[in-house]
Amino acid sequence: MTVFILVVGVVIAYLIGSISTSTIIVRAVSGKDIRKEGSGNAGATNTLRTIGTKWGIVVLLLDAIKGMVALWILYAMIGDSSFGLAFGAVAVVIGHNWPVFFGFRGGKGVATTIGVLLWLVPLVTIVAGILCLIVIALTRYVSLGSLILTSLVPIILAIWFHRDIWTLLAAILLALLSIYRHRENVARLLRGQERRLFDKSSDPS
Numbered sequence: 001m002t003v004f005i006l007v008v009g010v011v012i013a014y015l016i017g018s019i020s021t022s023t024i025i026v027r028a029v030s031g032k033d034i035r036k037e038g039s040g041n042a043g044a045t046n047t048l049r050t051i052g053t054k055w056g057i058v059v060l061l062l063d064a065i066k067g068m069v070a071l072w073i074l075y076a077m078i079g080d081s082s083f084g085l086a087f088g089a090v091a092v093v094i095g096h097n098w099p100v101f102f103g104f105r106g107g108k109g110v111a112t113t114i115g116v117l118l119w120l121v122p123l124v125t126i127v128a129g130i131l132c133l134i135v136i137a138l139t140r141y142v143s144l145g146s147l148i149l150t151s152l153v154p155i156i157l158a159i160w161f162h163r164d165i166w167t168l169l170a171a172i173l174l175a176l177l178s179i180y181r182h183r184e185n186v187a188r189l190l191r192g193q194e195r196r197l198f199d200k201s202s203d204p205s
Contacts, residue, residue: 005077006078009073010084011091014091016073017066021066022042025055025058032050042102044059061111067113067116070088071116071119071120085170086120086169086170096109108182113150113178116174117171127156128152131148132146147186151175153171153174
């Protein structure tokens with residue numbers, strides 16, 4: 001693996017992440033700009049609230065798949081390099097959050113983070129994902145469930161003394177990115193003002 005190939009692969013991962021499926025789908029289905037609707041977030045939850053549950057699920061799946069696709073392409077280019085794949089995993093999520101094709105206004109990266117984590121550490125991600133779904137089912141707070149998922153993965157990896165330091169560091173960075181992108185949600189959760197899933201009120205989320 002050369003540095004040039006690694007850089008090209010990471011750039012490709014970022015560009016794949018920059019394909020904002022929520023922005024594209026909402027515009028195609030309704031003619032609306034998802035970034036001007038609801039919370040203004042170009043992600044699955046805001047899509048669900050803007051044009052319906054079916055399309056929210058489609059966006060969730062496509063955003064997760066693009067994370068996996070980016071890592072498959074990078075893997076084909078650089079091989080089984082945990083260092084390179086860790087960089088690619090973070091790059092594709094950064095692309096989703098700040099997409100170059102859409103004025104650097106994207107989503108919060110949860111679905112894409114799930115995609116890359118499923119590729120890197122599938123068992124740990126499934127365990128964290130189950131806990132995430134339980135929290136969402138009990139509270140109807142998508143943001144809380146999302147933060148639990150992204151934060152649990154590096155914690156579980158650290159407890160299990162995961163030997164691949166680069167994968168662990170990538171998981172930590174992805175968790176920090178998620179917390180940063182959800183900072184307003186965290187503030188509303190603390191104030192008891194966070195909007196719940198399927199809530200018809202006009203509060204932001």
